[in-house]
Amino acid sequence: VTLIICACQLFTSSLVGFVFAKYQFIGRDMLFVGILATMMVPWPVLLIPQYVIALNLGLINTRAVLILPFLYSAFGIFLMRQFMHSIPDELMDAARIDGASEPMIFARIIVPLTGPALAALGIFTFMGNWDSFVWPLITLSNEDLYTLPIGLASFVGPRWSDQAAINAGTFITIIPVVIVFLILQRRFIEGIALTGMKG
Numbered sequence: 001v002t003l004i005i006c007a008c009q010l011f012t013s014s015l016v017g018f019v020f021a022k023y024q025f026i027g028r029d030m031l032f033v034g035i036l037a038t039m040m041v042p043w044p045v046l047l048i049p050q051y052v053i054a055l056n057l058g059l060i061n062t063r064a065v066l067i068l069p070f071l072y073s074a075f076g077i078f079l080m081r082q083f084m085h086s087i088p089d090e091l092m093d094a095a096r097i098d099g100a101s102e103p104m105i106f107a108r109i110i111v112p113l114t115g116p117a118l119a120a121l122g123i124f125t126f127m128g129n130w131d132s133f134v135w136p137l138i139t140l141s142n143e144d145l146y147t148l149p150i151g152l153a154s155f156v157g158p159r160w161s162d163q164a165a166i167n168a169g170t171f172i173t174i175i176p177v178v179i180v181f182l183i184l185q186r187r188f189i190e191g192i193a194l195t196g197m198k199g
């Protein structure tokens with residue numbers, strides 16, 4: 001579930017960020033402000049409406065309910081747009097002169113140059129969804145679909161707790177996060193430094 005969400009958010013954020021950074025169209029700035037405005041709404045406010053929508057679509061108690069609401073990220077779009085502003089437009093113009101299509105420019109020129117920002121966003125997205133607790137808790141009742149944080153919580157009862165199982169489960173749960181961070185560490189630090197300097 002986390003890998004699917006991470007891949008989808010990286011794709012949608014880079015694509016939409018590319019469009020906002022490199023193309024001029026009517027209403028672009030207002031649309032971007034609208035996307036940024038969604039970041040100002042606290043997620044608990046959206047929890048009940050999202051649950052009602054998922055219920056009406058028949059998604060409750062499926063893996064789809066864990067994935068579909070998180071296919072895009074307003075923060076990711078903002079991060080990628082800011083980073084892509086630093087990529088010179090002349091590179092795109094040269095590719096167009098050579099006959100490259102717009103999808104090819106995005107895939108072969110823009111995406112390779114945004115590696116540090118993609119690594120930073122990938123780590124944020126992976127960690128945020130790997131540790132997700134509230135949304136799976138209220139949308140899943142089938143134990144076979146429980147995520148790791150909910151599984152860990154099941155080791156604690158009202159009058160007892162299995163400390164050995166909690167410690168072992170916590171250790172196993174953090175291993176993938178540590179591996180992802182170690183693999184992307186250099187690019188992550190580079191991405192944070194570069195995206196922090198863009199105006």
